[in-house]
Amino acid sequence: MGISLVRIDYAPYGQNPPHTHPRATEILVLIEGTLYVGFVSSNQDNNRLFAKILHPGDVFVFPIGMIHFQVNMGKTPAVAFAGLSSQNAGVITIADTVFGANPPINPEVLAQAFQLDVNVVKDLEDKFKN
Structure with missing residues (x-):
């Protein structure tokens, strides 16, 4: 179908470490908790960090191929759903x-x-x- 969906459960202060999806853009929606998320632009763009603290209901997009991360900022678990624009997005941690x-x-x-x-x-x- 050309898409995939994943549920991500974060332990308190847990993280999804810096990684990239070489074949997909990712859109993440936070359901529970608080996440610090971000991605780093390309070398040609001076490796700028685009980051935000998300609260339930917030959405963040990670462009295809960009190194990105998520970190649970709270003492309680966090839950997010992410959609990827490929059924085979790939992941490189x-x-x-x-x-x-x-x-x-x-x-x-x-x-x-x-x-x-x-x-x-x-x-x-x-x-x-x-």
């Missing part, structure tokens, strides 16, 4: 993909890319091993 690559990306490459000490990169890679 940024930290899992970069630090959990198999085989691992050379830590020197990631250290330079993220401006981190190589030992910090190695520690992150250990945390994200499959």
Whole structure:
């Protein structure tokens, strides 16, 4: 049909970490709780952050391919529904993909890319091993 729908349940202070859907735009409606949501625009747009705190009934759109996130800001669970403009939107979780690559990306490459000490990169890679 060209669309998909997902219910997302967030634990108190839980998050859906930075990720992207390479084949779909996402529209999220908050049903319960409070979420801090946002996406980062492209490099050509100076990587601007578009973010908002959502309350029940609020809606937010994440454009196709943009890195985005949601974080429960409250002490109680939050519930949202998201529609995606593809039945196969795909998902690429940024930290899992970069630090959990198999085989691992050379830590020197990631250290330079993220401006981190190589030992910090190695520690992150250990945390994200499959």
